[in-house]
Amino acid sequence: MELSKTFDPKAAEEHWFQLWVDRRYFKADPKRSGEVFSIVIPPPNVTGQLHLGHALNVTLHDVIVRMRRMQGYNTLWLPGTDHAGIATQNVVEREIAKEKVTRHDLGREKFVERVWHWRETYGGKILHQLRKLGASCDWSRERFTLDEGLSRAVTKVFVMLYHEGLIYRDYRLINWCPRCETALSDLEVEHKESKGNLWHIQYPLSDGSGSIIVATTRPETMLGDTAVAVHPEDERYRAMVGKMVRLPLTNREIPIIADESVDKSFGSGAVKITPGHDFNDFETGRRHKLAQISVMDIHGRMSAEAGAYRGQTREDCRKNVIADLEGQGLLEKIEPHQHALGVCSRCDTTVEPMLSYQWFMAVNKPGRNGESLAGAASKAVKDGATKFFPKRWENTYFAWIDNLQDWCISRQLWWGHRIPAYWCQKCERPEPVVAEERPTSCPRCGSDDLKQDDDVLDTWFSSGLWPFSTLGWPEQTDDLEKYYPTSLLITGFDIIFFWVARMMMFGIKCMDDVPFRDVYITPLVRDASGKKMTKSRGNVVDPLEIMDKYGTDAVRFTLAQLSVQGRDLILSDDRLAASRAFANKIWNAARFVLMNLEGAPQPLPAVDSSKMGLAERWILSRLDAAIEKVTSEINAYEFNNAALTVYQFIWHEFCDWYIELAKDPLKAGGERQAAARYVLVTCFDRMLRMLHPFMPFISEEIWQALRPYMSEAGLSDHLAVAPFPVGGESRLGPEEASAMDRCIETTEAINSLRSLAGHHPGQRVTAVLRHEANDDADHLGNWRDYAMTLGKVADLKVVPTSEPRPPRMVFAPLNWAEVGVEAPEGFDFDKARASVKRKLEETRGHLERHQARFDNPGFRAKADAETIAEIGEKIEELKAQEKVLSAQLEQLK
Ligand SMILES: [Zn+2]
Numbered sequence: 001m002e003l004s005k006t007f008d009p010k011a012a013e014e015h016w017f018q019l020w021v022d023r024r025y026f027k028a029d030p031k032r033s034g035e036v037f038s039i040v041i042p043p044p045n046v047t048g049q050l051h052l053g054h055a056l057n058v059t060l061h062d063v064i065v066r067m068r069r070m071q072g073y074n075t076l077w078l079p080g081t082d083h084a085g086i087a088t089q090n091v092v093e094r095e096i097a098k099e100k101v102t103r104h105d106l107g108r109e110k111f112v113e114r115v116w117h118w119r120e121t122y123g124g125k126i127l128h129q130l131r132k133l134g135a136s137c138d139w140s141r142e143r144f145t146l147d148e149g150l151s152r153a154v155t156k157v158f159v160m161l162y163h164e165g166l167i168y169r170d171y172r173l174i175n176w177c178p179r180c181e182t183a184l185s186d187l188e189v190e191h192k193e194s195k196g197n198l199w200h201i202q203y204p205l206s207d208g209s210g211s212i213i214v215a216t217t218r219p220e221t222m223l224g225d226t227a228v229a230v231h232p233e234d235e236r237y238r239a240m241v242g243k244m245v246r247l248p249l250t251n252r253e254i255p256i257i258a259d260e261s262v263d264k265s266f267g268s269g270a271v272k273i274t275p276g277h278d279f280n281d282f283e284t285g286r287r288h289k290l291a292q293i294s295v296m297d298i299h300g301r302m303s304a305e306a307g308a309y310r311g312q313t314r315e316d317c318r319k320n321v322i323a324d325l326e327g328q329g330l331l332e333k334i335e336p337h338q339h340a341l342g343v344c345s346r347c348d349t350t351v352e353p354m355l356s357y358q359w360f361m362a363v364n365k366p367g368r369n370g371e372s373l374a375g376a377a378s379k380a381v382k383d384g385a386t387k388f389f390p391k392r393w394e395n396t397y398f399a400w401i402d403n404l405q406d407w408c409i410s411r412q413l414w415w416g417h418r419i420p421a422y423w424c425q426k427c428e429r430p431e432p433v434v435a436e437e438r439p440t441s442c443p444r445c446g447s448d449d450l451k452q453d454d455d456v457l458d459t460w461f462s463s464g465l466w467p468f469s470t471l472g473w474p475e476q477t478d479d480l481e482k483y484y485p486t487s488l489l490i491t492g493f494d495i496i497f498f499w500v501a502r503m504m505m506f507g508i509k510c511m512d513d514v515p516f517r518d519v520y521i522t523p524l525v526r527d528a529s530g531k532k533m534t535k536s537r538g539n540v541v542d543p544l545e546i547m548d549k550y551g552t553d554a555v556r557f558t559l560a561q562l563s564v565q566g567r568d569l570i571l572s573d574d575r576l577a578a579s580r581a582f583a584n585k586i587w588n589a590a591r592f593v594l595m596n597l598e599g600a601p602q603p604l605p606a607v608d609s610s611k612m613g614l615a616e617r618w619i620l621s622r623l624d625a626a627i628e629k630v631t632s633e634i635n636a637y638e639f640n641n642a643a644l645t646v647y648q649f650i651w652h653e654f655c656d657w658y659i660e661l662a663k664d665p666l667k668a669g670g671e672r673q674a675a676a677r678y679v680l681v682t683c684f685d686r687m688l689r690m691l692h693p694f695m696p697f698i699s700e701e702i703w704q705a706l707r708p709y710m711s712e713a714g715l716s717d718h719l720a721v722a723p724f725p726v727g728g729e730s731r732l733g734p735e736e737a738s739a740m741d742r743c744i745e746t747t748e749a750i751n752s753l754r755s756l757a758g759h760h761p762g763q764r765v766t767a768v769l770r771h772e773a774n775d776d777a778d779h780l781g782n783w784r785d786y787a788m789t790l791g792k793v794a795d796l797k798v799v800p801t802s803e804p805r806p807p808r809m810v811f812a813p814l815n816w817a818e819v820g821v822e823a824p825e826g827f828d829f830d831k832a833r834a835s836v837k838r839k840l841e842e843t844r845g846h847l848e849r850h851q852a853r854f855d856n857p858g859f860r861a862k863a864d865a866e867t868i869a870e871i872g873e874k875i876e877e878l879k880a881q882e883k884v885l886s887a888q889l890e891q892l893k
């Protein structure tokens, strides 16, 4: 098989991916032996569109999954999507709005049908995009959070926790989005700094002895006040505690109470208490057994409780309340005031704390085994049953889970898992029947008129069960037995709370074991100038576009190479172009090797190490070392280091050195040619296996072309399932290893001297090695030819240091000797020295300026950590440059 002149990523990507899937290479088999490596994909929303976060996440998954599969693990990578309750419902609502229809016009059943239809049509898009990235998931096991099996798991968990007293219904204050008309969890509320006012309002005392001034940011909610509170030690108000005030704009009287939670320094020190519309007030109200009055309805309009303001929007009501207070002379003053405003993370509408009946999960209450859900999830990480990479994210996890409030799990949506609670319509039983199957009759009155609860569950309830529900739970399936707990979770830090912590709680509760052993938190992707990618900045990179432009392999390699634990990932076109150049370099190397295999037997006869030259044994040893390093780096989730190791070996050691060194033996014919051919193919084979997890497509394509020459017994059909290589024992003795080190050092020195002396790059030069007379020069015989070939040396003299330096030569020190290159005719040493000197001075100037900035405490206080790190790196770079230039100055003496 021949390779075309240039690599065509698109053709290779389509061809190989389809073939791998057709051959069922990614299909897991629980019956197979072998150590298990299992991963469930973080399910993207069905509404999702591939973004760089997914691309990064899937690339890192695929790197490790492909390596484990090749290492012989019983590997499962399970894909699927999330029904994404509120997000999907919003998408379909927008769609039907184009037909001038609302979901209420359609009714629940018809609307849900529309959503399913939407999902059948568009819901597979995101998974298709993941396949384009090369994701080696077991596509036959694809799951959906609303599919039948997963829905059964959701019902089962709900019923189980309800009967254990860990799920309950309560009338409480919750976050409400008046546009989405649903409850939201705290996590679905975003806080924005907002410029508002602090209104100071007079509340007259009922006994006519004066008034008390309260300060509030939300005057419209005063219609629901049920008390005024002051601090018990506030001298200003001590005499007023226990008195009643007349609530303006209403005809109600409310008490003045004392409560420790009041901040004496805020506003006037007296605050209104509105348990129906403020979380703190709700708690205060409970302590003082105050009434809870809701003055708004679910649409965010004022309710009957708001009296004359009934039917007004929140915004209009505020204006009218202020105007009316002013008219009655009760508005004391208005101060500008900044405060945090909660908005719905889905639609940006201001969230309203609302009283309503909702379902909650008790996270701190001990269950039957005496452990609370949050407590067990916290303990598992403290005990190391689950480990975070980087470790510092564990603190973030603890900060949240150790301070967790009960989770509001009900949503007033239509798209989702409907709560398995059934209400008797006849006897109005205060408690519903909670059961896995719909009961046929009411256990109290026997009526069959039962209505299922209208609410659905928060989307994160079903995704919290994902690691075991997808494996078949509650059935005791082979998959569940074999693949739970999963080995690793790779995810972004932004869903540690939403998802990771909830999977921990559910996994431990239902499976009695953590859902995953390791959690790797991916870096945040930023643009080339270090800015976060956001739609509003317009700097969002579309992964499909860059895959199209640079090839999927190059995109994958770049993302892996930039994944440094604990650092943001800065993506630039330069990096992508460099990865594409890397792919081309490998392609060209493969073409060179194939050209030199013309007429060679298939497979090539194996060549024993003892019949190989030093260069052959050296490159095989270097390859072994690289393989060992890559393996341990991927094991430690150091994706960047692993990619760098692969890159360094292929580009510098294999292409730059070995291919060059193989050119002579390839021409020589006979045993030397046979050995070089064998080593080129062997090296390429093992190197491609090491590269495959990062660049699956190009590696498979080249491997197929070289496969006929490979002499391994029982060779697999495709690279995707070929064994991952293991490093062997070094084939070099210590003396030989040091001989190759000397060869490389000498050749590099000759090449840099050649350019310093202004030789034409192809020019063959005269070189001199000066070394101690007693130095054993025998080893030189092993590599003298290599250095002469690669250093383009016409004549390499060896002289003892006792002899003076020959004239007209530039010299460089080596670790063990000194090497010189003759300058060309007419080379002006003085001019060259002056030029180097000038560069050296410039470099020192830069270095001083950067150093001064770096050391300046004023600058350091203001700059962000990344800028400081960048300057630090620049300083190191300049120091290295200074060293090179100083050395050159010496060399020109
Ligand atoms: Zn909303």
Ligand SMILES: [Zn+2]
Pocket (backbone or CB within 6 Å): 424, 425, 426, 427, 428, 429, 442, 443, 444, 445, 446, 447
């Ligand atoms: Zn009944």
